[in-house]
Amino acid sequence: MKIEVKELSAWYGSHQVLRSVSMGVRENMITAIIGPSGCGKTTLLRCLNRMHELVDGARVEGEVLLDGENIYDPSVDPVEVRRRIGMVFQKPNPFPHMSIFDNVAIGLKLAGVRDKRKLREVVEDCLKKAALWDEVKDKLDQPGGRLSGGQQQRLCIARALATSPEVLLFDEPTSALDPISAMRIENLMLSLKREYTIVIVTHNIQQAARVSDYTAFLYRGVLVEYGETAVMFKTPRHKLTEEYLTGRFG
Amino acid sequence: MRLRKLADRAFTLACFASVLLVLAPLFSIVYTVASRGARALSIDFITSLPAPVGEAGGGVANAIQGTVMLTLLSMGITLPIGVASGIYLAEYGRSRLADLVAVARDTLAGTPSIVAGVFSYMLIVSRWGFSALAGAVALSVLVIPVVSKATEEALKMVPREVKEAGLALGLRRWKVVAYILLKEAKAGILAGALLSMARVAGETAPLLFTSFGNQGYAGGFLDPCSALPLVIYVYATSPYEEWHTQAWGAALLLMLAVLSINLAVRRVVRG
Ligand SMILES: Nc1ncnc2c1ncn2[C@@H]1O[C@H](COP(=O)(O)OP(=O)(O)OP(=O)(O)O)[C@@H](O)[C@H]1O
Ligand SMILES: [Mg+2]
Numbered sequence: 001m002k003i004e005v006k007e008l009s010a011w012y013g014s015h016q017v018l019r020s021v022s023m024g025v026r027e028n029m030i031t032a033i034i035g036p037s038g039c040g041k042t043t044l045l046r047c048l049n050r051m052h053e054l055v056d057g058a059r060v061e062g063e064v065l066l067d068g069e070n071i072y073d074p075s076v077d078p079v080e081v082r083r084r085i086g087m088v089f090q091k092p093n094p095f096p097h098m099s100i101f102d103n104v105a106i107g108l109k110l111a112g113v114r115d116k117r118k119l120r121e122v123v124e125d126c127l128k129k130a131a132l133w134d135e136v137k138d139k140l141d142q143p144g145g146r147l148s149g150g151q152q153q154r155l156c157i158a159r160a161l162a163t164s165p166e167v168l169l170f171d172e173p174t175s176a177l178d179p180i181s182a183m184r185i186e187n188l189m190l191s192l193k194r195e196y197t198i199v200i201v202t203h204n205i206q207q208a209a210r211v212s213d214y215t216a217f218l219y220r221g222v223l224v225e226y227g228e229t230a231v232m233f234k235t236p237r238h239k240l241t242e243e244y245l246t247g248r249f250g
Numbered sequence: 251m252r253l254r255k256l257a258d259r260a261f262t263l264a265c266f267a268s269v270l271l272v273l274a275p276l277f278s279i280v281y282t283v284a285s286r287g288a289r290a291l292s293i294d295f296i297t298s299l300p301a302p303v304g305e306a307g308g309g310v311a312n313a314i315q316g317t318v319m320l321t322l323l324s325m326g327i328t329l330p331i332g333v334a335s336g337i338y339l340a341e342y343g344r345s346r347l348a349d350l351v352a353v354a355r356d357t358l359a360g361t362p363s364i365v366a367g368v369f370s371y372m373l374i375v376s377r378w379g380f381s382a383l384a385g386a387v388a389l390s391v392l393v394i395p396v397v398s399k400a401t402e403e404a405l406k407m408v409p410r411e412v413k414e415a416g417l418a419l420g421l422r423r424w425k426v427v428a429y430i431l432l433k434e435a436k437a438g439i440l441a442g443a444l445l446s447m448a449r450v451a452g453e454t455a456p457l458l459f460t461s462f463g464n465q466g467y468a469g470g471f472l473d474p475c476s477a478l479p480l481v482i483y484v485y486a487t488s489p490y491e492e493w494h495t496q497a498w499g500a501a502l503l504l505m506l507a508v509l510s511i512n513l514a515v516r517r518v519v520r521g
Contacts, residue, residue: 051418083420093411097434107419110429156415163419 001065002027002167002197003048008062010043010052017043019221020062025167025214030189030198032212032229034205036249040221041201042090045169048199049085050078066167086165090172090201092152094159096145100136103144103155107163122162129192130158131184150177157185161192168192170200174207186211205245209233217241283501290499299466306492310500312467316382316475317451317504320461323386323471324393324450329443332394336401336439341427343402359395366391367456375460380474385461389453393446400442404435440518448511452504454479478504 003025010018017040025031025048033041046052047060050071063070071081094103102109104123113119123140127133132154136147144155153176160168170189174182189198189211202208208215209229216226217240225232225241236242243249294309301308339352370388374381408431416426432439454477457463461475463484468475478500485497 049418051414054414054417079420079422081420082418086420087418089411089415089418091411093409093415095412095415095430095434097436098430106430107421110421110425159415159419165420 001025002067003199004063004065004068005044005048006063006065008044008047008060008064010040010047010061011057011059012043012055013057017221018047021218021221021223023216023223023226025197025199027197028193028195029213030193030200030211031214031216032208033199033201033216033218034203034208034244035218036244037203039218041218042171044218045087045171045199045201048167048169049082049087051082051087053078083163084165085167085169086160086163087169088153088156088160088171088173090175092149092156092176094144094147094152094155097143099141100144100147100155101140104158104162107159111163123158126158126161127155129161129188130154131181131188132158150181153177154181154185157188165196167197167199170198172201172203175203182207205247217244219244280505283498283505286495286498287500287502287505290495291502295496295499296503300496303490308496310476310478310481310496310503312464313476313478313481313500314503315467316461316464316477316480317507319382319468319471319475320385320389320457320477321447321450323382324389325443325447327386327390328394328397328446328450331390332397332442332446333401333439335394335398337405337427337432339398340402340405341423341431355395355398358391359399361392363388363392363453364455367458367460370456370460378472380460380462381472382461382468382475383471385457385475385477386471388456388460389450392453392456393449396446396449397439397442400445401435401439404438404442405431407438408434437518441515444511444515444518448508448515451507451511452479454483458483478507 001024005021005023005025008018008021009016021044033044035041043052048064052058052060060072063072065071066081066084069076071078095106098106101123104126105119108119108122124133124137127136132151135151136142136155144152147155153173157173174185177185186207189200192198200208200212212229214227215229215232217224217232217238219240225236225238227237232241233245236245294307296309296314297311298307298309299312300310335351335355339348339355342348343352366388369391370384374384374387378384412434413426413431416430417423421430457477457480461477461480463480464474464476481500482497482504485493485500488494
């Protein structure tokens with residue numbers, strides 16, 4: 001297990017959003033989190049790299065083990081955790097006034113990488129992986145905020161790849177994309193699997209079926225069912241899961 | 251139906267009239283200063299020192315030097331303090347101390363400029379005498395709140411998602427603030443800085459008993475120095491016709507300086 005979530009509960013103020021969730025994320029696999037809107041998918045994802053606590057009044061109980069070490073241990077530096085676990089947000093959030101190039105390179109630059117050639121290589125490589133290179137290679141010095149929504153999201157993916165984290169968290173990465181770009185992102189995730197461990201939140205059940213190895217079904221903050229995607233989609237154990245997968249609510 | 255149209259017309263007309271009401275005095279000031287000041291303007295006026303009373307000619311080179319010195323010096327004091335306090339209040343401002351700083355700053359923002367002069371007089375002049383530095387301190391007291399507020403507001407305008415993106419990259423908070431948020435907020439901060447520069451260049455009252463004035467060039471920051479607003483004040487209230495002309499000339503110079511700063515602000519804000 002790359003990540004082990006143990007009895008994780010999360011709150012915004014007094015509003016409990018996750019209720020004792022326990023699940024494991026296997027290394028070099030894609031794990032999908034599905035469930036109706038507002039069930040806590042984003043919150044669960046943000047608990048995995050200690051982004052949840054950045055919200056005022058937000059609180060977490062329970063453990064998240066990364067390579068066996070609890071990331072919520074007081075001795076752990078959250079910055080270090082976030083360096084190892086990259087994230088792509090639900091809403092595209094490039095640095096709007098920063099150039100496309102710097103948007104991708106900033107993580108490395110601020111980590112002390114000075115070598116211009118190396119930076120160029122990484123930027124090109126990551127933009128290619130994110131299926132954006134062809135569209136921006138002639139305007140790398142333009143601000144990231146001037147791209148279209150879908151292009152911005154792919155820029156954010158390239159940015160997350162650039163610092164080469166061990167785990168990548170994707171929060172509905174394709175919801176702002178056209179079907180072709182979405183397909184390319186799905187293929188990208190499949191190819192990234194070799195190097196990274198991936199967790200993806202998605203509203204799109206077909207997408208979960210296509211890309212993920214394991215699926216977690218979350219309902220009102222409770223982990224209803226968790227298991228191999230192929231098995232779960234064919235023979236869901238829980239009635240709620242079956243109803244959700246067959247589109248009877250959600 | 252016709253009545254409604256009429257009301258619409260009347261309203262438009264009223265708006266237009268009030269625009270004229272605002273613009274008329276402005277244009278009349280600009281016109282008067284420009285036409286009267288132009289007569290005084292010459293290379294000599296800009297490059298030479300004042301002539302003794304009664305003699306023709308002479309210029310305001312010392313005042314130009316003084317205004318440049320005062321502006322640079324006060325910006326040197328204001329920008330670090332203003333920007334740093336703005337960052338503190340925007341990014342780390344959730345403590346008692348921060349509330350106190352914010353209240354103090356907002357109170358300071360309402361300080362009459364003469365009081366800023368008194369403050370600097372007591373702090374510096376009473377010990378070390380009149381100097382450009384004393385003038386710059388007085389001016390800084392006036393505009394530190396402006397820069398601080400501009401910085402705070404500009405940083406708060408940066409979407410929360412952008413900050414989270416930086417943190418999610420595993421960057422330390424100070425790096426996110428220094429290299430990402432400040433960059434996003436640059437236009438707002440720069441606009442605040444330029445506006446306070448324009449204000450500093452035009453202030454008279456706090457200089458009267460701090461930088462005091464100087465008939466010649468100031469030898470350094472610890473010498474008394476002249477300034478364009480001071481020259482305008484002294485010359486305009488003098489009984490000499492020659493000096494009145496020079497006051498208009500100095501006013502024109504100052505107006506041009508402030509105008510160009512304001513144009514710069516518009517450019518910066520438009521980005
Ligand atoms: N910043 C916040 N402050 C307070 N409550 C929040 C905040 N963010 C989310 N919530 C609440 O937490 C619950 C779970 O939200 P979350 O964003 O995790 O849902 P989600 O499953 O990602 O939904 P969606 O599919 O619509 O993105 C919701 O009831 C939401 O109202
Ligand atoms: Mg969500």
